[in-house]
Amino acid sequence: MPQKNTSRLPGRHFLQIPGPTPLPDRIMRAIDMPLIDQRGPEFARLGKRVLEGIKTIFKTTQPVIIYTATGTGAWEAALVNTLSPGDRVLMVETGQFATLWKIMAERLGLKPEFIKTDWRVGADPKVIEEHLRKDKGHEIKAVCVLHNETATGCLSPIAAIRKSIDAAGHPALLLVDTISSLASTDYRHDEWGVDVTIGGAQKGLMLPPGMSFNAVSEKALRASKTAKLPRSFFQWDDMLTMYKQGFFPYTPATQMLFGLDTAIEMLHEEGLDNVFARHDRLAEATRRAVRAWDLEILCRDPQYYSPTITAVLLPDGYDADQFRDIALNTFNIAYGASFGPYAKKYFRIGHLGDINDAMLIGALGATEMALALAGVPHKKGGVQAAMDYIVSAQSGATRVAAE
Numbered sequence: 001m002p003q004k005n006t007s008r009l010p011g012r013h014f015l016q017i018p019g020p021t022p023l024p025d026r027i028m029r030a031i032d033m034p035l036i037d038q039r040g041p042e043f044a045r046l047g048k049r050v051l052e053g054i055k056t057i058f059k060t061t062q063p064v065i066i067y068t069a070t071g072t073g074a075w076e077a078a079l080v081n082t083l084s085p086g087d088r089v090l091m092v093e094t095g096q097f098a099t100l101w102k103i104m105a106e107r108l109g110l111k112p113e114f115i116k117t118d119w120r121v122g123a124d125p126k127v128i129e130e131h132l133r134k135d136k137g138h139e140i141k142a143v144c145v146l147h148n149e150t151a152t153g154c155l156s157p158i159a160a161i162r163k164s165i166d167a168a169g170h171p172a173l174l175l176v177d178t179i180s181s182l183a184s185t186d187y188r189h190d191e192w193g194v195d196v197t198i199g200g201a202q203k204g205l206m207l208p209p210g211m212s213f214n215a216v217s218e219k220a221l222r223a224s225k226t227a228k229l230p231r232s233f234f235q236w237d238d239m240l241t242m243y244k245q246g247f248f249p250y251t252p253a254t255q256m257l258f259g260l261d262t263a264i265e266m267l268h269e270e271g272l273d274n275v276f277a278r279h280d281r282l283a284e285a286t287r288r289a290v291r292a293w294d295l296e297i298l299c300r301d302p303q304y305y306s307p308t309i310t311a312v313l314l315p316d317g318y319d320a321d322q323f324r325d326i327a328l329n330t331f332n333i334a335y336g337a338s339f340g341p342y343a344k345k346y347f348r349i350g351h352l353g354d355i356n357d358a359m360l361i362g363a364l365g366a367t368e369m370a371l372a373l374a375g376v377p378h379k380k381g382g383v384q385a386a387m388d389y390i391v392s393a394q395s396g397a398t399r400v401a402a403e
């Protein structure tokens with residue numbers, strides 16, 4: 001019998017949205033602590049530890065600013081610290097989040113130039129290079145791209161974009177949003193020559209929402225000395241002065257910092273390369289399930305496949321929001337919504353953060369059942385395809401361990 005007249009969905013909620021991601025019990029316990037004096041010695045030790053620790057996640061030796069703000073705040077911080085009113089900035093319309101960042105740039109008085117895509121690919125380094133070559137007077141002051149477009153599940157090649165800026169001989173700053181890629185897939189702030197990397201707490205870092213980051217290069221710090229956009233709360237200088245003692249210029253989000261400390265510890269215990277391999281495996285297993293269902297992945301070019309999110313298009317005439325409702329009400333699983341030109345046409349499976357193979361198979365099982373229940377035309381066998389892939393991917397590792 002289907003569930004009726006119930007206000008409770010039993011069992012663990014499957015939070016399969018692309019962030020916030022499931023909160024590990026260990027982080028919940030780390031946060032569940034009495035408050036401490038934010039100007040005392042215990043806080044100074046915590047502050048110094050997390051300010052150093054977070055650098056290892058961004059792969060930088062440069063400062064990382066920690067904001068008590070969601071990712072949107074860190075977007076704003078990156079722009080207002082480096083740019084001046086009327087500056088031209090080059091952005092790429094990879095999807096909804098790139099569009100929101102562009103709207104923010106306009107509101108701040110910048111002049112974004114928006115390279116169009118069909119929302120089914122990442123940013124193309126060649127197109128960026130061509131655009132920059134045309135800017136002979138070097139009026140474009142920054143190139144702003146999303147490493148991972150959360151709305152579509154497309155990853156952009158940041159190292160190649162750096163090379164394209166250099167190949168064009170262009171001095172623009174490179175600002176990169178890693179909100180849905182950091183701590184889930186390889187990212188190298190220093191080695192890839194990124195000037196400001198924007199990060200968020202609630203995805204790969206496995207924390208609640210409400211904290212975000214700017215990793216800043218020397219070039220970005222120099223730009224901040226002459227940048228004229230108004231800023232106060234987001235001012236890097238104030239932060240950097242206080243960081244020397246492990247303190248913040250305002251009351252810090254102490255509980256979030258306890259959580260961050262533990263998140264960094266957990267990521268290194270697993271090993272960053274293992275974290276990245278796990279995300280790659282979960283993503284490939286998900287894509288194999290989608291193909292076996294005979295459904296279409298929104299990202300249409302495999303070179304841009306996201307290791308953290310897979311957006312699944314439903315056949316014409318099927319409403320993805322209704323499908324999500326059925327899945328939530330019946331199987332207690334939440335997926336990400338769809339946006340823009342594809343609103344109601346796809347749902348997004350988040351496979352990032354503290355999730356493992358068995359959790360993913362549970363989520364894909366719920367998805368396959370929900371497809372059947374919602375009457376969405378599909379083939380069976382998606383979960384089997386995902387399991388077969390995971391077994392083959394894990395078998396090498398298991399055999400080595402057994403010898």
Ligand SMILES: Cc1ncc(COP(=O)(O)O)c(C=O)c1O
Pocket residue numbers: 019070071072073097146148149150151177178179180200209
């Ligand atoms: C890629 C990306 N950028 C920016 C944001 C905005 O972050 P927040 O919602 O934490 O303000 C998000 C949110 O999901 C995102 O996925």
